[in-house]
Amino acid sequence: MALISCRDLKLGYENSIIVDGLNFSVNSNDYLCIVGENGSGKSTLMKTILHLMPALGGSIEYGDGLKATEIGYLPQQTQVQRDFPASVYEIVLSGRQSYLKNRFFYSKEDKKNALFNMERMGIAALKDRCYRELSGGQQQRVLLARALCATVKMLVLDEPTAGLDPLVTVELYELIKRLNKESKIAIIMVSHDIGASVKYASHILHISDKCVFATRDEYVKSYKANVSNEEEASDKGEEL
Amino acid sequence: MSEMFDKLILYFQYPFVRYAFIVGVLIALSSSLLGVTLVLKRFSFIGDGLSHVAFGAIAIASVLKLSNNMLLVFPITIVSAILLLRTGQNAKIKGDAAVAMISVGALAIGYLLMNVFSTSSNLSGDVCTTLFGSTSILTLSKTDVILCAILSAIVLFAFIFFYNRIFAVTFDENFAKAVGTKADLYNLMIAVIIAVIIVLAMNLVGSLLISALVIFPALSAMRVFKSFRSVTICSAVSSVICAALGILISILMGTPVGSTIVAIDIIVFFIFFMIDLIRSR
Numbered sequence A: 001m002a003l004i005s006c007r008d009l010k011l012g013y014e015n016s017i018i019v020d021g022l023n024f025s026v027n028s029n030d031y032l033c034i035v036g037e038n039g040s041g042k043s044t045l046m047k048t049i050l051h052l053m054p055a056l057g058g059s060i061e062y063g064d065g066l067k068a069t070e071i072g073y074l075p076q077q078t079q080v081q082r083d084f085p086a087s088v089y090e091i092v093l094s095g096r097q098s099y100l101k102n103r104f105f106y107s108k109e110d111k112k113n114a115l116f117n118m119e120r121m122g123i124a125a126l127k128d129r130c131y132r133e134l135s136g137g138q139q140q141r142v143l144l145a146r147a148l149c150a151t152v153k154m155l156v157l158d159e160p161t162a163g164l165d166p167l168v169t170v171e172l173y174e175l176i177k178r179l180n181k182e183s184k185i186a187i188i189m190v191s192h193d194i195g196a197s198v199k200y201a202s203h204i205l206h207i208s209d210k211c212v213f214a215t216r217d218e219y220v221k222s223y224k225a226n227v228s229n230e231e232e233a234s235d236k237g238e239e240l
Numbered sequence B: 001m002s003e004m005f006d007k008l009i010l011y012f013q014y015p016f017v018r019y020a021f022i023v024g025v026l027i028a029l030s031s032s033l034l035g036v037t038l039v040l041k042r043f044s045f046i047g048d049g050l051s052h053v054a055f056g057a058i059a060i061a062s063v064l065k066l067s068n069n070m071l072l073v074f075p076i077t078i079v080s081a082i083l084l085l086r087t088g089q090n091a092k093i094k095g096d097a098a099v100a101m102i103s104v105g106a107l108a109i110g111y112l113l114m115n116v117f118s119t120s121s122n123l124s125g126d127v128c129t130t131l132f133g134s135t136s137i138l139t140l141s142k143t144d145v146i147l148c149a150i151l152s153a154i155v156l157f158a159f160i161f162f163y164n165r166i167f168a169v170t171f172d173e174n175f176a177k178a179v180g181t182k183a184d185l186y187n188l189m190i191a192v193i194i195a196v197i198i199v200l201a202m203n204l205v206g207s208l209l210i211s212a213l214v215i216f217p218a219l220s221a222m223r224v225f226k227s228f229r230s231v232t233i234c235s236a237v238s239s240v241i242c243a244a245l246g247i248l249i250s251i252l253m254g255t256p257v258g259s260t261i262v263a264i265d266i267i268v269f270f271i272f273f274m275i276d277l278i279r280s281r
C-alpha cells in the first residue's frame, strides 16, 4: 500500500484547471522530485496534497497509516516570516502543534522532540537565536527541523534550495538524502533544478501539458532519447 | 515633589480613582498582547477600521438612547471584525480599500447621526470625547469598571491559553493548516478578541487613538527583543507602565488621558529605537 496515491487528479483554482489527469503514487522510502516550468502548478499540487485547497477532480488516497495532517511541510518562504520576531526554538517547537490535541501547552516530550530535531539538523547551537537574523541556509534548516517535528513518515518540500548559494544547496540536498536513506522518511520535493533531481530522486514527476511520472532511470533514458532525437533533428537540419 | 505625592495620595483615597487606575492598566495590558500578531499579520489596518466602526455604533446607540450602549457597540464591532477579516483574506476584493470604505463611512455616518439627533448641549464635546477619549477616565460608571475588568480578564486568559496556537497561526498559517490546526477558527478568535479590545480601549483613549495603544508597545518591543515570547512580555510590560504613568500624569496635570498615554508610548518607542541603533553599530 502506497503512502499517497493520486488518481486522475485535477488541480486548479475555482474554475481554472491548471493540471489534469495526474496519476502517481509515493511509497515509503521513495524520493519523488517534482519538476516543471514556473507556474506549471507544482506548488498547487503540494497544497492539494496537504489539504490546503480542494482538488477539482480525481482522488488522493493516503495509506500505510499516513494521515494528511502527519506530513511535514516546508513551504516556499513568504515575506511575513522574514521580519517575524521568533527564536529558532519557538519555531521548531511549533512543528509539534498537531500533538497538542486538546492541550494548551507543549509537553516535556514535545520539547524533547524539538531539541532532538534541532540536533538532527545541526542547529542546536542556534536555539535562542532570532530566526530573521540567520542566513538563508540556516533558516531552511530551522524550517526543516520544524517539519520533522510534525512527521515520522513523509516530508513535502517546496523549492527548499531557492535563493541559496551552491555550496549550501549541496549541503541541504545531502541532509535531505540522509533523512530519506537513514531515517526512512519519504520525500516529495519540488525543484527547479533538474540536475539535482536526477541525482537524488528515486522517482520523477514532470508537470506540464502532458505529465510524466517515471522512476529516475526511466526518466533519464527517455530524457536522453529526447535530447538525442533533437540533436539528430538539428544535425539533419544543418546538413540540409 | 512631595506636593505632587500629597496630591496623588489624596486622589487615590477616592475609590473611583483607584478603579479607574486599575481599569486603565488592565486595558493597556490586554490591548498590548495582540499587538505583535496585528502588526505581523498586516492586520493593523483592521484595528483602525474597527475603531471607526465602534465610533459609528456609539453614535447610533446614543441616538437610540440605550441605557447601556455597550450592548449595541459590542455586537456591531465583533461582526465587523469578522467581516473585515473575511474580506482581508479574499484576494479578489482589495482588503485595504474595503476597510478604508467601511471605516470612513462609519465615521461620517456616526457624526451625521450625532449631529442631527443629538439633544446634548455640548455636541462637539461629546464627539471629541468619543474620538479622543474622555478628558478623565474618572467619569467611568461602576458598571463600566466591572465590565472592563471582566473582559480584560477574558482576553488575558484567552491569550495565555491559546498562546501556542496564536503563535503558530501568526507565524505560518499554511503550515498550521497543513498539520491540522484549525487556523480559520483561531483567526476568527483573534478577530473577536481584537474587537473586544477595541471597544474596551475606547473608554480609555477614544477611537482615534486605539491603534496607537495596540501597536506602539509591540513595535517598541520588536526593536529590541528577538523572540515572540520576549517581545510579547516586553510589550505588555511597557504598555502597562506607559498607561500607569499616563494616567498619573493626566490626574496631576489635568491633561487628557488618552493622548497622554500615547505620548508616553511614543517616547518609549523612541528610546527603544535608539537602543537598537546604538547596539547595532
Ligand SMILES: Nc1ncnc2c1ncn2[C@@H]1O[C@H](COP(=O)(O)OP(=O)(O)O)[C@@H](O)[C@H]1O
Residues within 6 Å of the ligand: A013, A018, A036, A037, A038, A039, A040, A041, A042, A043, A044, A045
Ligand atoms: N491563489 C491563486 N488563485 C488563482 N490562481 C493561482 C493562485 N496561485 C497560483 N495560481 C496560478 O496557478 C498556476 C500554478 O501556480 P503554482 O502552483 O504556484 O506554480 P509553480 O509550479 O511555479 O509552483 C499559476 O499560473 C498561477 O498563476
Ligand SMILES: [Mg+2]
Residues within 6 Å of the ligand: A042, A043, A044, A076, A158
Ligand atoms: Mg511554486
